[in-house]
Amino acid sequence: MVDHPAVEVDGLHVGYGSTPVLVGVSLTVPRGQGVCVVGENGIGKSTLLRCVSGLQQPDEGTIHVFGGDPGATPEFWRAVVTTVEPPTWYPGLTAREHAELVCRAHGQDPDQAGVDEALERFGLANHADAIPPSLSSGQKQRLVLAIALLRPSSLLILDEPEQRLDREGRADVAGLLADYVEGGGSLLMASHDDSFAQASGAAITTMESLSAVTP
Amino acid sequence: MTVVPLAPVRRWISRTQSAHRERGATLGSLYVGVLTIAIIGGMFHRQVGEIFWPPTPDASALAAASLVAVIYGLLYLALRRFGPLALSRPAASWLLPAPVSRRRLLLPSLRITAIVATVIGAVAALAIAGHAAPRSEAGDEVALLVTGGALIGLALLLIATAAQAGGRWGLVLDRVVGVVFAAGLAGLVVSTTLDEPASVDRWPTVAVLGPAVGVAAVVVLAVLALVIRSLAATPSDRILDASRTAGTLFDTAFGIEPSFLTDMIERRYWARRRLRSTRLFPRLPVLVAQDVLLTLRRRSRLLWLLLGASLPVLLGSAPGWVLGAAVLVGLLIAGMTATGNVKTDAGNPVLLRLLGLSSRQAVLQRLWVPGVLASLWAAFALTLLDVVGDLSAGPWWALGLVLGPVGAAAAVHRARVGFVRNELLPLDTPMGTLSTGPLVNAVMGPDMLLLGIPAWIAIAQGHLDWSTVLIQAVIGGAGARFYLSGTTGDDRTELSH
Numbered sequence: 001m002v003d004h005p006a007v008e009v010d011g012l013h014v015g016y017g018s019t020p021v022l023v024g025v026s027l028t029v030p031r032g033q034g035v036c037v038v039g040e041n042g043i044g045k046s047t048l049l050r051c052v053s054g055l056q057q058p059d060e061g062t063i064h065v066f067g068g069d070p071g072a073t074p075e076f077w078r079a080v081v082t083t084v085e086p087p088t089w090y091p092g093l094t095a096r097e098h099a100e101l102v103c104r105a106h107g108q109d110p111d112q113a114g115v116d117e118a119l120e121r122f123g124l125a126n127h128a129d130a131i132p133p134s135l136s137s138g139q140k141q142r143l144v145l146a147i148a149l150l151r152p153s154s155l156l157i158l159d160e161p162e163q164r165l166d167r168e169g170r171a172d173v174a175g176l177l178a179d180y181v182e183g184g185g186s187l188l189m190a191s192h193d194d195s196f197a198q199a200s201g202a203a204i205t206t207m208e209s210l211s212a213v214t215p
Numbered sequence: 216m217t218v219v220p221l222a223p224v225r226r227w228i229s230r231t232q233s234a235h236r237e238r239g240a241t242l243g244s245l246y247v248g249v250l251t252i253a254i255i256g257g258m259f260h261r262q263v264g265e266i267f268w269p270p271t272p273d274a275s276a277l278a279a280a281s282l283v284a285v286i287y288g289l290l291y292l293a294l295r296r297f298g299p300l301a302l303s304r305p306a307a308s309w310l311l312p313a314p315v316s317r318r319r320l321l322l323p324s325l326r327i328t329a330i331v332a333t334v335i336g337a338v339a340a341l342a343i344a345g346h347a348a349p350r351s352e353a354g355d356e357v358a359l360l361v362t363g364g365a366l367i368g369l370a371l372l373l374i375a376t377a378a379q380a381g382g383r384w385g386l387v388l389d390r391v392v393g394v395v396f397a398a399g400l401a402g403l404v405v406s407t408t409l410d411e412p413a414s415v416d417r418w419p420t421v422a423v424l425g426p427a428v429g430v431a432a433v434v435v436l437a438v439l440a441l442v443i444r445s446l447a448a449t450p451s452d453r454i455l456d457a458s459r460t461a462g463t464l465f466d467t468a469f470g471i472e473p474s475f476l477t478d479m480i481e482r483r484y485w486a487r488r489r490l491r492s493t494r495l496f497p498r499l500p501v502l503v504a505q506d507v508l509l510t511l512r513r514r515s516r517l518l519w520l521l522l523g524a525s526l527p528v529l530l531g532s533a534p535g536w537v538l539g540a541a542v543l544v545g546l547l548i549a550g551m552t553a554t555g556n557v558k559t560d561a562g563n564p565v566l567l568r569l570l571g572l573s574s575r576q577a578v579l580q581r582l583w584v585p586g587v588l589a590s591l592w593a594a595f596a597l598t599l600l601d602v603v604g605d606l607s608a609g610p611w612w613a614l615g616l617v618l619g620p621v622g623a624a625a626a627v628h629r630a631r632v633g634f635v636r637n638e639l640l641p642l643d644t645p646m647g648t649l650s651t652g653p654l655v656n657a658v659m660g661p662d663m664l665l666l667g668i669p670a671w672i673a674i675a676q677g678h679l680d681w682s683t684v685l686i687q688a689v690i691g692g693a694g695a696r697f698y699l700s701g702t703t704g705d706d707r708t709e710l711s712h
Contacts, residue, residue, distance in 0.1 A: 094491075133486070
């Protein structure tokens with residue numbers, strides 16, 4: 001079997017109306033490695049991640065995730081976790097129950113998967129019984145990351161995971177992402193924080209360096 | 216703190232707003248509103264007359280007492296749900312935090328709700344008297360009863376206003392009124408099954424009614440004065456909540472999008488609840504376990520559903536096809552009590568992607584709990600109709616049970632509809648332009664009830680044998696199966712159609 005890279009983007013063009021956002025963008029994320037895209041606001045980092053996640057169609061160019069097309073198939077979403085979309089929550093389900101639900105949907109035993117430990121690690125142990133909409137934005141961000149790291153996956157696509165986290169939280173999350181990559185997972189993320197990216201074990205690249213033409 | 220006079224501020228706002236409106240726009244809206252009411256009144260005045268004052272009284276004393284509990288209970292609960300004191304969203308944002316008199320700020324809201332509650336109270340009293348009281352020369356008595364009804368409406372508003380500003384007793388009172396409302400519904404069902412003739416044979420005399428209404432008027436007006444005096448004590452958060460509700464109501468009306476309101480009610484309900492995490496039932500498929508947990512967390516809904524199963528009895532004397540249609544609609548409503556999660560997934564599939572489930576797996580699992588609820592509801596409702604004699608002897612309970620897949624498919628289909636598509640082309644009809652978006656939205660869900668046609672025919676005819684039950688079971692099961700395979704796929708996660 002050919003060992004495809006986790007993500008392979010070539011000649012990607014995306015524009016909003018007459019404004020080009022991504023022009024000739026090419027990027028490769030090898031399997032079992034991490035890449036962090038940095039750049040100023042509005043340069044197209046989130047658009048790139050959305051395209052790689054299959055949530056936005058590019059105007060031109062090719063994208064392959066593990067050798068296949070990114071898309072809406074359940075197989076794709078069993079391999080890929082993304083946080084590029086704002087999360088929604090099931091009404092009447094607590095934070096812990098959301099984590100348990102995701103684990104059980106992937107055939108994991110919630111205790112063996114370490115739901116309680118994950119909530120503890122992300123500082124949410126005291127909020128396990130809260131419904132997610134009642135949490136602060138930082139706590140919601142941590143819950144999303146906790147669930148994303150709990151369930152099995154081969155590729156994480158994270159949009160500014162350090163946002164709304166305090167200094168200690170950033171260090172913890174960076175350590176967990178480094179462990180994820182070390183364990184064979186692949187990571188593509190966008191960030192504004194170079195030190196966070198380095199601590200996550202991701203290679204830093206700028207949007208300008210990915211683009212054939214600077215927009 | 217200096218209190219800024221409110222009247223000049225309101226005048227300035229009104230002047231500035233009207234400067235942006237077309238000349239005569241308000242008068243035009245008023246004209247259209249009055250004309251619409253006049254046309255509808257002209258077209259349906261006979262039917263309206265029958266509703267409020269039928270040729271002969273047709274309700275027993277039990278039915279009349281039950282109607283009092285149902286109508287006034289509902290009025291109180293509606294007042295509580297919508298405030299009763301509310302401000303427009305701009306006023307809540309800009310005037311509530313301003314140094315203006317809180318009492319003067321809230322007075323217009325109290326005035327409008329007082330008029331509405333008084334009118335509803337009076338009209339309800341007229342209708343109840345019209346159905347239950349004997350026909351004789353009794354102009355003064357009717358006038359006094361209607362005045363009494365208006366006073367009850369106003370009194371309920373005053374209690375609701377105090378509850379809005381008060382503590383936990385308001386919530387307790389809501390529950391008590393909820394029980395009174397439920398008892399009223401049960402009383403209506405019982406009075407229908409007893410089939411008693413109208414048993415109120417004479418009016419209360421003016422000598423009794425006059426002083427009673429007079430004393431009630433004095434008490435209500437005194438309480439009204441007290442409420443106005445303490446209006447400023449209404450906490451801001453309660454007013455803000457009510458203002459958001461009023462704003463959402465307007466959004467719902469203008470956008471013809473009922474989900475705005477239902478979503479808000481759902482959010483508020485769960486925000487108030489204190490939950491304790493529990494393990495999802497490990498032996499059940501994961502989404503079934505989630506639906507079971509959510510259903511068990513809203514036990515009061517199940518009680519209302521149980522009570523609702525007795526309501527088709529009220530239509531015992533209606534034509535059979537009406538009774539059949541009511542049972543099928545009830546089936547849909549029963550199923551919809553457990554489709555909140557489908558609505559969440561259909562609106563935004565983020566969580567389904569995280570779960571990594573296909574739309575087919577998700578919908579298959581989501582059909583189970585609505586199916587069981589619809590099945591039990593229909594079995595109970597049809598058995599009750601059988602017991603009270605509205606249907607001839609037959610395996611009606613079995614027909615109810617096999618209707619489960621129909622209710623499940625209809626409820627899940629309804630939950631997957633999404634927002635009203637207002638971009639659909641309107642239809643020009645002789646009666647005016649008809650928006651097709653809300654129409655299409657409204658029929659999605661009920662359209663699946665066509666799978667229950669064998670049951671509908673059986674209920675309409677009042678006869679049932681096992682072959683009809685078998686036909687219904689096959690059509691319902693096959694229909695739900697085709698719905699699943701036709702609207703979902705193993706290769707996609709999105710639930711929307």
